[in-house]
Amino acid sequence: MSQLPLRAQLASALGRTAATLSRATGRGDGSVIGGRVGLMLEPDLLRKLAADRKLVLVSATNGKTTTTRLITSALQELGDVATNAFGANMPAGHVSALASNKDAPYGVLEVDEKYLPEVLDTTNAGLVCLMNLSRDQMDRAAEIWLLAQKWRRALAGRPVHVIANCDDPLVTWGASTAARVTWVAAGQRWREDSWCCPECGGPLDRSGFGNGGQGLTAAQMADTNWACRECTFRRPEPSWVLDGEYVTDPRGQHWRLDIQLPGQANRANAAVALAVAETLGLDPARALPRLRMVASVAGRYTTVERDGRSLRLLLAKNPAGWLEAFDVADPALPIILSVNAQGPDGRDTSWLWDVDYRILRGRPVLVTGERRLDLALRLAVAGVPFQLCDSFEQAVGLLAPGKIDVIANYTAFQQIRAEFGRAV
Numbered sequence: 011m012s013q014l015p016l017r018a019q020l021a022s023a024l025g026r027t028a029a030t031l032s033r034a035t036g037r038g039d040g041s042v043i044g045g046r047v048g049l050m051l052e053p054d055l056l057r058k059l060a061a062d063r064k065l066v067l068v069s070a071t072n073g074k075t076t077t078t079r080l081i082t083s084a085l086q087e088l089g090d091v092a093t094n095a096f097g098a099n100m101p102a103g104h105v106s107a108l109a110s111n112k113d114a115p116y117g118v119l120e121v122d123e124k125y126l127p128e129v130l131d132t133t134n135a136g137l138v139c140l141m142n143l144s145r146d147q148m149d150r151a152a153e154i155w156l157l158a159q160k161w162r163r164a165l166a167g168r169p170v171h172v173i174a175n176c177d178d179p180l181v182t183w184g185a186s187t188a189a190r191v192t193w194v195a196a197g198q199r200w201r202e203d204s205w206c207c208p209e210c211g212g213p214l215d216r217s218g219f220g221n222g223g224q225g226l227t228a229a230q231m232a233d234t235n236w237a238c239r240e241c242t243f244r245r246p247e248p249s250w251v252l253d254g255e256y257v258t259d260p261r262g263q264h265w266r267l268d269i270q271l272p273g274q275a276n277r278a279n280a281a282v283a284l285a286v287a288e289t290l291g292l293d294p295a296r297a298l299p300r301l302r303m304v305a306s307v308a309g310r311y312t313t314v315e316r317d318g319r320s321l322r323l324l325l326a327k328n329p330a331g332w333l334e335a336f337d338v339a340d341p342a343l344p345i346i347l348s349v350n351a352q353g354p355d356g357r358d359t360s361w362l363w364d365v366d367y368r369i370l371r372g373r374p375v376l377v378t379g380e381r382r383l384d385l386a387l388r389l390a391v392a393g394v395p396f397q398l399c400d401s402f403e404q405a406v407g408l409l410a411p412g413k414i415d416v417i418a419n420y421t422a423f424q425q426i427r428a429e430f431g432r433a434v
C-alpha cells in the first residue's frame with residue numbers, strides 16, 4: 011500500500027508503542043489503548059490506514075467475532091489480512107488492527123453495530139457483512155429498530171456491496187437501501203424480535219408462499235420464509251442458502267460445512283464467510299479448507315482440562331446467544347451456567363426471563379457467577395432442577411471427572427478463561 015503521510019506514520023508508530031507498553035504491563039492485549047493514542051495524535055488516522063485496502067466490515071448482535079475470524083482465515087488464501095482478532099470493535103481497535111499490519115492488502119474488521127455508520131463513512135469499506143439483530147444489554151444497547159434505521163441511512167447512496175442474512179427481517183430492512191446486496195439465507199433461531207414488519211409495523215407471516223429459496227425443503231421454506239401481511243416488504247430471494255450442514259452457492263452447487271466450530275450458528279457464520287470470500291474472488295473450493303482450520307475463537311468453544319474434567323467453554327451474552335449455546339451443548343452432559351452483571355455484561359439481568367431454560371431439564375445443572383441468584387430464580391420458575399454454587403471452582407469440584415459444558419456471559423467467561431488459561 012502507499013506510504014502514509016509523516017504525521018500518520020508517527021501516530022501509528024506511537025500507537026503501536028503504547029500497545030506494546032500496555033501488553034508489557036499486563037493491561038490487556040493493548041489494541042484499544044494503542045488505537046486511542048494514535049487517534050489522539052492524528053484524528054484522521056483510521057481513514058489513512060484504511061485507504062488502498064480491500065476492507066470488509068462485519069456487524070451483527072451475535073457472531074461478529076467468529077465471522078470476522080472465519081472471513082480472515084479464508085482471505086489469507088489470497089494474501090495478508092489485517093484484523094481486530096481480539097474483539098476490540100470500535101474505532102480505536104480498528105486503528106490498532108490496521109496499524110499493526112500496515113502492508114496487508116486486505117482488512118477484515120468486526121464493528122460494533124452502533125459504530126457501523128461512522129466506521130463505514132471513515133474507512134469507505136467496499137464490503138459490509140450483516141448477520142442478525144436481536145435484543146442485547148437492555149440498559150445500554152440502542153433499540154434495534156433504530157440501529158437498523160441507522161444502517162439504512164449509512165448504506166444509502168454509497169458504492170458498497172452488502173452481504174446480508176435475509177432470514178432476519180430486521181437485517182434485511184437495514185441492508186436493503188444498499189446499491190448492491192448479496193442475500194444469504196443463513197437462518198434465524200431467535201425470532202422474538204421479528205414479529206413485526208420493520209417497514210410498516212404490520213404482522214410478519216412466516217409461512218411457505220414460494221418467493222424462491224431453491225434448495226430448501228418444503229418444511230424449511232415454511233420455516234424460514236417471511237412476508238409482511240400489510241405491505242410489500244418480504245424476504246428477498248437468496249443467492250446462498252444454508253440447509254443444515256450444507257450451503258448452496260449461487261450456481262446451485264452444494265458444499266458441506268464440515269467445520270470444526272460447532273453448532274448451526276457457526277454454520278451460518280461460515281455460509282456468510284463463503285459469500286464474502288467469493289465476492290473477493292475466492293471460490294468455496296479454496297475458502298472452505300481455510301474455514302475448517304478455525305478451531306476456537308477468543309477462547310470460545312475451547313476445551314480446558316482441570317483435575318480430570320474437560321470443560322468446554324461457550325459464551326452467551328444475550329437471549330439469542332443462549333439459544334445458540336443450547337444448540338451446541340450436549341444434552342447428555344452436566345452443565346455449569348455462570349452469569350455476571352458487570353459493565354460489559356449489562357447491569358440489567360431481566361433478559362434471563364426471555365430465555366427458555368426448560369431444554370436443560372434432565373441434565374445436572376450447576377449455577378454460579380455473581381448473579382447466580384437471578385439465574386436460580388429463573389430456573390426455579392421454569393421447573394429446571396439445579397444446584398447453587400458459591401464459585402466456579404466449587405461447581406467443577408462437585409462434578410465427577412469427564413466432560414462438562416460451561417455457558418457463561420461476557421465477564422463470567424473472561425474470569426473462567428483467566429483462571430483456566432488463555433487458550434485462543
Ligand SMILES: [Zn+2]
Nearest residue numbers: 207210238241
Ligand atoms: Zn409491512
